[in-house]
Structure formats: C-alpha cells, structure tokens
Amino acid sequence: MTVHWSSFETSEFVVDIGDNDSREHPLHEQGYNGIWSLRPKGLDENLFFEEDGFGQNRGLSGMNLEFYFDGETDFEREGRVEFDPRLSPMSFESPQADVAVLRQPPTNVFQVESVTRYQVVEPHYIDYQFSCVPRRDYFPHGYLGVFWANYVNKPEDAAIGFLGHRTPAGEAPEWIHTCDGPYYGRGEALPPLPHNDALKCMTDLCGRGGFDWAQPHFYGVIRGHLFLLMFDCDLPLGILAGGVAGQQRDSWVPWDFQILIPSPRVGQSYGLRARLCVTPFQGLEQVQREIIAWNALREIA
Numbered sequence: 001m002t003v004h005w006s007s008f009e010t011s012e013f014v015v016d017i018g019d020n021d022s023r024e025h026p027l028h029e030q031g032y033n034g035i036w037s038l039r040p041k042g043l044d045e046n047l048f049f050e051e052d053g054f055g056q057n058r059g060l061s062g063m064n065l066e067f068y069f070d071g072e073t074d075f076e077r078e079g080r081v082e083f084d085p086r087l088s089p090m091s092f093e094s095p096q097a098d099v100a101v102l103r104q105p106p107t108n109v110f111q112v113e114s115v116t117r118y119q120v121v122e123p124h125y126i127d128y129q130f131s132c133v134p135r136r137d138y139f140p141h142g143y144l145g146v147f148w149a150n151y152v153n154k155p156e157d158a159a160i161g162f163l164g165h166r167t168p169a170g171e172a173p174e175w176i177h178t179c180d181g182p183y184y185g186r187g188e189a190l191p192p193l194p195h196n197d198a199l200k201c202m203t204d205l206c207g208r209g210g211f212d213w214a215q216p217h218f219y220g221v222i223r224g225h226l227f228l229l230m231f232d233c234d235l236p237l238g239i240l241a242g243g244v245a246g247q248q249r250d251s252w253v254p255w256d257f258q259i260l261i262p263s264p265r266v267g268q269s270y271g272l273r274a275r276l277c278v279t280p281f282q283g284l285e286q287v288q289r290e291i292i293a294w295n296a297l298r299e300i301a
Contacts, residue, residue: 005036006094008120012279013040015126017100017118019092020085028059031086032151033102034116035062035126038278040225047222047278049151049252060151060252063118063128063276065102068110069205071141071195084109111136112144124279131271134264141194145205147258150229155222158253160241161287162218164211173214175284182238182258186212190236190260204240205258213239217294219287220255226281229257230294233272236260273298 005018005025016036022028027050028036036059037046049060065085088107094100102116114132121127134144164176165186182205184191193206216231218239231237242254261270275297277290 002091003094004092006092006100008098008100010120010122010124011041012124013038015039015120017092019090019102020087021090022059025059031083032059032061032064033086033090034064034148035118035276038062040223040278040280043223043225045153045223047153047225047227049153062150062152063126063274064149064151065104065114065116065130066147066149066256068107068112069145069147070110070139070143071145071193071206073109084112085114106135110134110144112146124277126276126278128274128276129271130273131269133269134261134266137266139264142263143190143193144261144264145193145258146261147205148256150255151252152220152222152227152255153252155220155227155253157221158242160218160220160239160255162213162239163215163291164213166211176211178209178211179241181209181240182207183209183211183213183240184236184238185216186214188236190262191238193260208238215291215295217291218255218257221281224281226277226279226286226290227255228277228287228290229255229274230277230291231257231272231274232298233259233274235270235272236262237272 004021005016007016015038018036020031020033022030039046048062068084084107090102090104092102098120100118104114106113112132112134117129119127159177159179161177163173165171165173191208195206216237219228238258240256259272275294
C-alpha cells in the first residue's frame with residue numbers, strides 16, 4: 001500500500017506531513033502538499049486552514065509547494081499551470097522516525113524536478129530543505145520563480161513582522177509589522193521582473209514591496225503562538241503576506257514566500273533551507289533569541 005502522509009510529534013506539537021495525493025484522507029484537500037496539519041499541544045486546532053465557507057472540512061497546508069512561474073507561461077491557455085507542483089505526481093517517504101521526504105519528478109508543465117525534506121526537531125521546530133533541478137530549457141524572461149504558500153488559519157492579525165528597512169540605504173533596520181510584498185533583501189536587485197502583463201498573478205509575484213528585509217525571516221502570532229520562519233538562501237528571497245494589518249480575515253491568511261532563480265541552467269540544482277518555529281509567544285525578545293540561534297546553526301552548516 002502506498003503511503004502519502006504520516007504524523008510526527010514533539011513535546012510541543014503534533015504535525016502531519018504529506019504529498020499532494022490525499023484522495024483517501026477524509027479531511028485533507030487534494031493537491032495541497034507539505035504540512036497538512038500542525039496542532040500545538042493543548043490547542044485543539046490546526047494552525048493551517050481546515051474549513052471552507054460552508055462549514056465543511058477543507059484541509060489546506062503549510063510550506064506548500066504551490067507553483068513555478070517564468071513571467072510568460074500562459075496560465076489560462078494552458079490550464080491551471082500556476083499549480084503545476086500541486087497537479088503533478090509527487091511521492092512521500094519517511095526514512096527516519098523524525099523525517100519526511102517529498103519527491104517530485106519533472107512536473108507536467110515547467111519540467112522542474114524537486115526533493116523536499118522535513119525534519120521535526122525538539123522542542124518546537126520543523127527544519128526544511130528544498131532542492132530543485134530545471135529539466136526544460138525555456139526561460140523567456142531569464143528567470144524561474146518558485147513559490148510556497150502557508151494557508152494560515154485565521155490569525156488574529158493578518159500582518160507579518162520582520163527586521164527590515166523602510167527607506168533606502170543609510171537607515172538602521174527596525175521591526176516592521178505589515179502586509180503585502182514581496183519584500184526582498186537590500187541589495188537584491190533582480191525584482192521587479194519582466195513579465196507578460198496579460199497574466200493575472202504576475203503583478204504580485206514579479207513586483208517588489210516598499211520595504212527590504214534586513215535578515216531573512218518573518219513571524220506572525222496565531223492563537224497565542226509564535227509562527228516564525230527563518231531562511232538560509234543564496235537566491236533572491238521574497239516574503240509576502242495578505243489581508244489588512246491589525247485585522248482578522250474570515251478565512252485563511254497567506255504568509256507566503258518565494259525564491260527567484262536568475263539565469264537558470266538545465267541540470268543545475270537550486271534551493272533553500274529554512275526553520276519553522278511554533279511555540280507559545282512570549283514577545284519580541286523571544287523572536288530575537290530564536291533568530292540568533294538559527295544564525296549560529298547556519299554558520300556551522
């Protein structure tokens with residue numbers, strides 16, 4: 001029997017991780033991959049969206065490999081192309097008790113092959129590693145984008161926070177609390193990107209928000225819990241959020257991110273590492289401590 005997902009546990013949460021085939025699962029929506037469910041101990045609620053507007057279960061995901069984009073491929077003409085990773089075959093394996101691996105052969109449209117590795121780490125971390133290899137020599141605008149979605153379950157505040165810059169060079173970084181994006185690191189000159197203006201989502205994906213992050217991370221707070229994503233990436237990294245700062249949406253909120261691969265080469269491997277921290281929120285000093293610890297791990301690796 002083929003297995004498509006499994007549960008993992010730390011002292012602080014229970015997490016279900018799976019591929020994009022959930023036809024035999026009663027709660028999870030087909031196509032959504034990655035973290036199917038994350039439930040902190042003592043909180044009987046999935047931090048990722050699990051209900052549609054009609055009160056029916058509709059399990060979505062976190063760290064969901066959502067789509068590839070090149071600024072040109074016609075999503076409408078070619079049919080839901082933006083969800084290429086969700087619609088192309090993917091497999092699940094758990095080679096160790098604390099590890100899940102998702103493998104995807106070259107996707108149907110963009111022909112990108114990938115391997116995604118999740119490791120659950122005490123007391124409240126999920127370490128993430130993604131690598132992909134383009135197999136199709138077609139990059140009409142000279143780049144390939146990879147986008148991940150976090151379908152966060154109605155956080156009390158839709159905004160994310162990060163250490164960044166509000167104005168051009170010369171200003172010291174400060175803590176920014178905002179929505180929208182994408183926000184890139186200072187000095188990452190690639191965005192805004194050339195693209196076919198007729199494509200509906202290209203304006204959002206190929207633009208650049210009004211802030212620059214000073215360090216590659218962002219956080220939000222949901223049900224009294226810190227949701228902190230910290231990255232290790234040599235490629236241009238964009239972080240995005242949706243909704244209105246200070247307001248709660250009626251459904252899920254996107255706390256998303258993407259990488260851009262300039263001048264991609266067929267057969268070359270690209271990717272990133274990240275750490276997701278989910279634990280009771282204690283304030284900004286806690287966020288700073290976690291970032292310092294992650295930066296120390298990055299230097300060792």
